[in-house]
Structure formats: C-alpha cells, structure tokens
Amino acid sequence: MSNSTDNLQKIKSSLKRRSRSESRFRWYGRVAIIIGLAAVLALFVDIISKGHGAFKATYIQVDIHYDGDRLGVTSSADKSQLMQANWDALVKSGLREKFSDVSGRRDKRQLYKLVSNGTGFDLKEHLVANPLLLGETESQWLLADDDIDTYYKSWLDGEPYDARLTKKQIQWIDQLHQQGDIRLQLNTNLLTRGDSREPEQAGIYGAVMGSLLTLLLTLMLSFPIGVAAAIYLEEFATKNKFTDFIEVNINNLAAVPSIIFGLLGLAVFINFFHVPRSVPIMGGLVLTLMTLPTIIITSRAAIKSVPPSIREAALGMGASRYQVVLHHVLPLALPGMLTGAIIGMAQALGETAPLLMIGMVAFIVDIPQGFTDPATVLPVQIFLWADSPERAFIEKTSAAIMVLLSFLLIMNISAVWLRKRLERRW
Amino acid sequence: MPKMSFENHIMTQFDEELEEIRTQLMEMGGKVEQQLKNAIQAVIKADSRLAEEVIKEERLVDEMEVDIDEACILIIARRQPAASDLRFVMMVTKAINDLERIGDEARKIANHAVILSEQDGLSQGYKEVRHLGDSVSGMLANALDAFARFDVEAAMRTLEEDAQVDLDYKSALRELVTYMMEDPRSISRAINILWVVRSLERIGDHAKNLCEQIVYVVKGKDIRHQ
Amino acid sequence: MKQAKAAAKSATDTKSNPKQNLEVDTTQATVGNRFCENPKMSMRDVNVFYGDKQAIYDVSVDIAKNEVIAMIGPSGCGKSTFLRSLNRMNDTVDGCKVEGEVLLDGHNIYQQNLDVVELRARVGMVFQKPNPFPKSIFENIAYGPKIHGLADSRVDLDEIVEGSLKKAGLWEEVKERLHQPGTGLSGGQQQRLCIARAIAVSPEVILMDEPCSALDPIATARIEELIEELSQNFTIAIVTHSMQQAARVSHRTAYFHLGKLIEVNPTEQVFTMPEHQLTEAYITGRFG
Numbered sequence: 001m002s003n004s005t006d007n008l009q010k011i012k013s014s015l016k017r018r019s020r021s022e023s024r025f026r027w028y029g030r031v032a033i034i035i036g037l038a039a040v041l042a043l044f045v046d047i048i049s050k051g052h053g054a055f056k057a058t059y060i061q062v063d064i065h066y067d068g069d070r071l072g073v074t075s076s077a078d079k080s081q082l083m084q085a086n087w088d089a090l091v092k093s094g095l096r097e098k099f100s101d102v103s104g105r106r107d108k109r110q111l112y113k114l115v116s117n118g119t120g121f122d123l124k125e126h127l128v129a130n131p132l133l134l135g136e137t138e139s140q141w142l143l144a145d146d147d148i149d150t151y152y153k154s155w156l157d158g159e160p161y162d163a164r165l166t167k168k169q170i171q172w173i174d175q176l177h178q179q180g181d182i183r184l185q186l187n188t189n190l191l192t193r194g195d196s197r198e199p200e201q202a203g204i205y206g207a208v209m210g211s212l213l214t215l216l217l218t219l220m221l222s223f224p225i226g227v228a229a230a231i232y233l234e235e236f237a238t239k240n241k242f243t244d245f246i247e248v249n250i251n252n253l254a255a256v257p258s259i260i261f262g263l264l265g266l267a268v269f270i271n272f273f274h275v276p277r278s279v280p281i282m283g284g285l286v287l288t289l290m291t292l293p294t295i296i297i298t299s300r301a302a303i304k305s306v307p308p309s310i311r312e313a314a315l316g317m318g319a320s321r322y323q324v325v326l327h328h329v330l331p332l333a334l335p336g337m338l339t340g341a342i343i344g345m346a347q348a349l350g351e352t353a354p355l356l357m358i359g360m361v362a363f364i365v366d367i368p369q370g371f372t373d374p375a376t377v378l379p380v381q382i383f384l385w386a387d388s389p390e391r392a393f394i395e396k397t398s399a400a401i402m403v404l405l406s407f408l409l410i411m412n413i414s415a416v417w418l419r420k421r422l423e424r425r426w
Numbered sequence: 427m428p429k430m431s432f433e434n435h436i437m438t439q440f441d442e443e444l445e446e447i448r449t450q451l452m453e454m455g456g457k458v459e460q461q462l463k464n465a466i467q468a469v470i471k472a473d474s475r476l477a478e479e480v481i482k483e484e485r486l487v488d489e490m491e492v493d494i495d496e497a498c499i500l501i502i503a504r505r506q507p508a509a510s511d512l513r514f515v516m517m518v519t520k521a522i523n524d525l526e527r528i529g530d531e532a533r534k535i536a537n538h539a540v541i542l543s544e545q546d547g548l549s550q551g552y553k554e555v556r557h558l559g560d561s562v563s564g565m566l567a568n569a570l571d572a573f574a575r576f577d578v579e580a581a582m583r584t585l586e587e588d589a590q591v592d593l594d595y596k597s598a599l600r601e602l603v604t605y606m607m608e609d610p611r612s613i614s615r616a617i618n619i620l621w622v623v624r625s626l627e628r629i630g631d632h633a634k635n636l637c638e639q640i641v642y643v644v645k646g647k648d649i650r651h652q
Numbered sequence: 653m654k655q656a657k658a659a660a661k662s663a664t665d666t667k668s669n670p671k672q673n674l675e676v677d678t679t680q681a682t683v684g685n686r687f688c689e690n691p692k693m694s695m696r697d698v699n700v701f702y703g704d705k706q707a708i709y710d711v712s713v714d715i716a717k718n719e720v721i722a723m724i725g726p727s728g729c730g731k732s733t734f735l736r737s738l739n740r741m742n743d744t745v746d747g748c749k750v751e752g753e754v755l756l757d758g759h760n761i762y763q764q765n766l767d768v769v770e771l772r773a774r775v776g777m778v779f780q781k782p783n784p785f786p787k788s789i790f791e792n793i794a795y796g797p798k799i800h801g802l803a804d805s806r807v808d809l810d811e812i813v814e815g816s817l818k819k820a821g822l823w824e825e826v827k828e829r830l831h832q833p834g835t836g837l838s839g840g841q842q843q844r845l846c847i848a849r850a851i852a853v854s855p856e857v858i859l860m861d862e863p864c865s866a867l868d869p870i871a872t873a874r875i876e877e878l879i880e881e882l883s884q885n886f887t888i889a890i891v892t893h894s895m896q897q898a899a900r901v902s903h904r905t906a907y908f909h910l911g912k913l914i915e916v917n918p919t920e921q922v923f924t925m926p927e928h929q930l931t932e933a934y935i936t937g938r939f940g
Contacts, residue, residue, distance in 0.1 A: 239746055309783035313846070315744060316779070317796045318772035318853065327795075328785060434938045506896055508923050508935040646925030 051398025087120030199392035210375030217284025226295030262357025298340025722902030840871025
C-alpha cells in the first residue's frame, strides 16, 4: 500500500518537529520554575543577611557595686524601696569607675549613653533574683545602646557606621575592645520582650503572643462555622436560586480586598457592638470574617471530592443523612478541610490591612496575657518597625520577618503532614 | 407473529452468517432432493449408471452436513444467538441431520436400484415405487419450499401429507406381499422393492420432521409427537 | 436511546428488507405475566419524573418472594431508575418525583410517615461499581448492623460478620485479614464484600444495579453463582446490561424500552420466544 508508506514518511518527518516543540515546552516550564526559585532565594538571602545580626546584641562589661546606702535599699524584698531606688546611678558610677579620666558634664553624659537606658531595670531584676548581692560588687555585662550596637557590629564587619557617635565614644569603644570588655552576645530581648522605643530593648514576643491569640480565636470561630456551612450547603441544602445566590456571594467574598473586612469590623463590631479596639478578640473576629469564605470554599471542595459512591453505599445501607455525613463524608473530607483551614490561617497570620482599621497598629509594650489585652500582631509589628527612623530597626525588621516566615513554614508543613497522616485511600 | 428475518442486526456480520447457513441449507436441500429423484429414476428406469452416481454423490451430502454443522457451532459460540436467531440455528442443526438421513436413504434406494437392474423380471412393483416416490419427493420439495419462505401454512399442509404417505406405504406393502404370494420367483426382487418402499417411507418421515422444525422456528411452538 | 433508535432506523433504511417495524406502538400495556400471587413487592402505575422529564411510564409489575427478576433494556430505558425507586434511592436526586404505588408486603413505601432508614434496611442495594467504605473488611460488614443496632454484643457482631461473609462466599478468602482495608481486595472480592455488607442487615429484598459490569468474567461467574444461592433466602431484582447474565441468573425477565415496561415473562420464554417484537429485536441484537 503506497498510501500507508506515504503516511509513514509524513509521520516520520513530523516527529522531529514534534519532539523539538515538546522539549521547548519543557524548557519554558523549567525556566519559569528557575525564575520563581531565584526570586524566593533572593528574598531569603536578603532577609537573612539583613536580619541575622538582630539575633546578637552588643554588651559592655562594667563592675557594678550594689551599694545599699546609695540606693536606699535595706532589703531586696521590700518592693517600695526597690521601686524608688535610683538604679541608673549604679550604672553611672560603674561607668565612671571604668573611665576614671572622663570629666565634665558633656563627656559624662556621652559616657552614660554607652549603655542602654533600660539597664537600671535589668540590674534591679538581677538583684531581686540574687538578694545576696546587696552590698557586694559584681562584674556585669550591660546591654549597649542601639547606636553603639550598630557601630560596633559595622566596625567588626570592617565598614564602621559612625554618624551618630562622637569621637570620644569611638575612642572608648576602642579602649573597651582592647580590654575585651565589649562583645556580642545572644540577644534574648528579641524573643522575650515586647515592643520598645529603644531598638536594643525591642522584642517581638508581644507581637507573637498577639498573633497566636488572634489566630487561636480565628481558628476557633472560622473552622466550625466554615465546616458547618460547607456541610450544610453540600449535603443538605436543596439546589435552588437562593443557594446559588449564597454560593456566588461566598465566592465573591473570598476575592474581596481584606481592608474591606477591616472597615466592616470597624463599623459592626467596634461602633455597633462596642468591642474594645486593639485587642485579639477584635482581630480574631475580623480575621474570621476574612478567612470564612476560604474555609467554606476549600471545605466544600473537600466534601465534593468524597466519591458519591461512598455516600450511595451508606444511604443504601440505611444510614441517615446525618450518619452518612458523620461516618463517611467528614472523615474522608477532613484532611482537605484541615489543609484549607491551615492555609486560611496562614493567610490570616500574614494579614495587616484589616487590622490597621481596628487599631491593632498601636504601640504596645506589654505582653498580651489574654484575648482582651491590647495587642499587636507580627505583620503589623514588622510594619511599625519598618516605619521607625532608628537604623537599628532595619535588622530588627528583617529578624521579625524571619520569625513570621518560619511560622508560616511550620503551618504549611503541618498542613502537608496532617493531610498525609489523615488521608485514606479509597 | 414476527416475520423471520436475518437482517437488522447491529453486527451486520451476524446477518451474513445467518444468511450463509440458510443458503447452505437450501443448497443441501436441493442436492438431497436431486439425489432422491435420481435414485427413484434409477429404480424405475433400471438405470445402474444413474444409481452409481447417486451412491458416489452421497459423500457430497455428508460433507455439506459437516460444513453447516460447523458454521452453526461457530455462530452459537461467537454470537450467542437468542430468540428467533437461536431457534433458527437450532433448527438448522436438526434439519441438516434429517437431510443427511434422506441422503442416506436415497443411497440405499440407489443400492437396491443397482441390484434390481441386474435382476431381470417383470415391472411389477414399479407402479408403487413411482407413486410413493412422487408423493415423497413432492413432500420434500414442499418442505424445502416452506423453509425457503418460512411459510408455516405450507409446512402444516406438507406435514399432513405424511399420513397419506403412510397409507400409501401400507398399501404398497400389501401389493408386494400379494406379488410374492402369486409368484414365489419374484420374492427376492419384491424384497428389494420392499426395501426401496421402506426407504421412501422413512424419507417421508424426515420431510415431516423438517416441517415441524419450520413451525418451531417461526412460531416457537414444539409440535413434535403430538 | 435516541442513538439506538437512530441506529435501528439507519439499519432499516439501508437494507431493502421489509421494515422490521421497530417503531411499534409502545403505548400498549405490558405483555406477559406481570402479576403473581402473594407478591413480595408490587408496583402499580409507577411514574417517575426528573423535573419535567418523565423517565418511567405507568409500570405495573409484581416481584414474587425468593424470585430473581432481571431488568434488561437499552441504555437510558429507565431500568436503573425503576430499580432505584424500589428503595427510594431516588429521593437523593434533586427534582425526582415518583407517582403510583410501590408496595412492600402490601404497604406503600412512598407513604408520608414511612422512614426510609427502615425501608433501606429491608430493601438492600448493591451498586454498579464496587464501593466498599474506606475501612477494614470487618468494619464494612459491621457498619449496617451497628447503625441499626442489630448486634447486642461484640460476639454477636463477630457472628454476623462471619455469617455474612460466608453467605457471600468470601469468608475463606478474607478470614485472615478481616482488619485490613476492604479497598485492598480485588474488584470481584470488593463486589462480594458489598453484597456481604448488604446481607449483613438481613434485608428481604436485594436490589442489584449492574453488579458485574465492572468485573472480569470469572468474578462475574462467582457473583452469578452467589445470586443463585442467595435467591433461596432473598428476593432479588437485578438490572443488567448483559442479556446472557439475565438469561443465566433470573427466573423472570422484564424488558424496558423508553421508560415503559414492554414485557415480563419467564426468562426461558423471553430468550427463546419473546412475546413482544421489541423484546425480540433487543435480545437478538438488532438494537440497544
């Protein structure tokens, strides 16, 4: 058959072209992935290179004499005495002793500026923890001021940034360095303290707690409501114009800009229900509104993916609708629902815009202890720090971003793990 | 009543296969009919050459039977016929059996024709053979006709002819017995003719079976042994 | 159905043969032996609608006790719909409406106050695709007895599971792995598991919707053998696409065409001498 050999010829000649276009197509995909990976890598390198410094802080060693007479403290158990004592004087005298050649008011003031102005409180706490120290002298590492910190770190890196220091201060730091009395130490403040105007004392613990409380509330509210709504819409509601209308609205809500939810929260919860502003309850309510559509949509998708044959089998056995849902649909849909919920939570964790509208952008020093304490959340904290003029906040901002990203990573990994763990084959 | 038809199957190949065995059956019927006619002629005309031919050709009839049988088995195995198709295929397997038997009987008649042609003697008994031979071959022709048209009425009419054939057979027997008593010399000859007559009667029975099967295939009613 | 009709039509058009007359008047009543004495189930003038579309027209037929009745017909003829209306599985379909009477032991199952849960415990169902729950073999069988509260103790439950698996001819194959997932079995075993699951609640009637269409011939033969055995204790209604299967397992065969019940007759008659021309045309492979 000449026809078939002809065809064979044609097929053969087209083969090369086809395989070429196929490999070209593959390369498009690879290039796209490489670009994506490069972007992510650049982001991580940038953030980590900027932020890793924040996990270390500069400390200066000073001999501190816990002079009871000077402090007016006779017992470390007496709270009012501790409150009234002039702790900064201890630091100042310690510094004066170290640099005995410094005289004159101006020089002295600059000398005092070497250490953070919150050092006095640290000394108080130290004394309370070690009451035997009263009247004794102890050599202690004191937290340096943020300008000193910035200078010392940049000096160690070989590009000293000295714009905010005087010559004398630079000289002192040199001197301290030669004596081995200045060093970098793990910065525990970052993860254990709340926000502060002083960069060296500022931490993100308050924001982390605020985020956790807000997310906990969001999860507690949005998961049950979302799942219940999804089950009702999928399994019980009859399909009619009304349910179609609801479905369209839910889908649209998922695409509404999040700041609108902030405005809604402001109008409804704060102005109408008088929920206090800046508290995790408020944040949780607003974020619940925002994540609900996501959770409903993913839960419905999870329910839809349960094979109808399983439902039929159970119905055919004489199970009631409720039993079908409880015994068969829910266990099979749960992995998908949880994944959806965690993705929704991750979205909520990274959300700032609606929280700005409800006052969670306030400067809050205290660590929130409950749902009704004023709080801020991680992304808002990042926003606040990024907005601060102090140079030391640059690395703090990046460090906070690293913390936020690691939370997101943990949540996403747990989503994958949960799905693997709970998923059953059928 | 549904008309018999081999058409309109979704598998047109099936149509063709059914049509094929029908054609083959008709061919075999025609061949057997011819064999019967020749055998009777051979007896009446004392034509031993014609008789030899009949004996030789009987093998062809046997071969046809085997071929059709195989085709039927293949259809059953491959197509799993149902209802009218099933009845038709089953009927064909039985009909070829009857036709083959008729072929056998024709050969027997031809055998006797050879013997008769070697014996000289009177033409006594030929009348009976001719008479019975005419009505039996007529019956067979009618049966095959009815089959070709799946004509139940014709088959029923043919069926009834068998009773007359049986009567004719009995009277022929009586005639032959009379001849033997009248003239003992004719006994061996008369016995040969008696065998011929007997074969003709058997052929009538097979033709009757054919007609019964036609009724079964068309109406789905089994009218045997009634 | 349109396709089948078109195919039949084109076949008649291309052949010179006198028309096979497939466009027979289907408005006439069902032919054959529809009714019997002391029926287990009886349907009277059943009409089923999907929205505005009517799927079943005036079907009246009886199913005798311990009978296997097969329902055959071209795709879309409504045989599955009819089967599903016998235990109200159609209730789950939006817009499906059933008119007429479906009597189980003389009581209408479409009565207002009847609980479908009880009905489905009495009229079990086996589906086209084997659909074991994604649970262990034991849990699959035990599910029905559990939700209906049939077992008083763990020992009872064990007995029910063993008995059901034995009746389904699956016990020997799975007794060593009762607590492994039912989805790990082969297709045929899964289907027998589904049958065992259905009989675990001791239903009176078992509906089977093309139970072998997803199985290989050996597995099919096992199921058919099982149907034969089950018919001693249960009444079985089976929908099948395989005419040979209907011929092999059923006592009576019902032929559906375009939502109408055309003929009901003893199986041996339907497959050798059908009464209605449409049945004849269908089972001889002239359309469908």
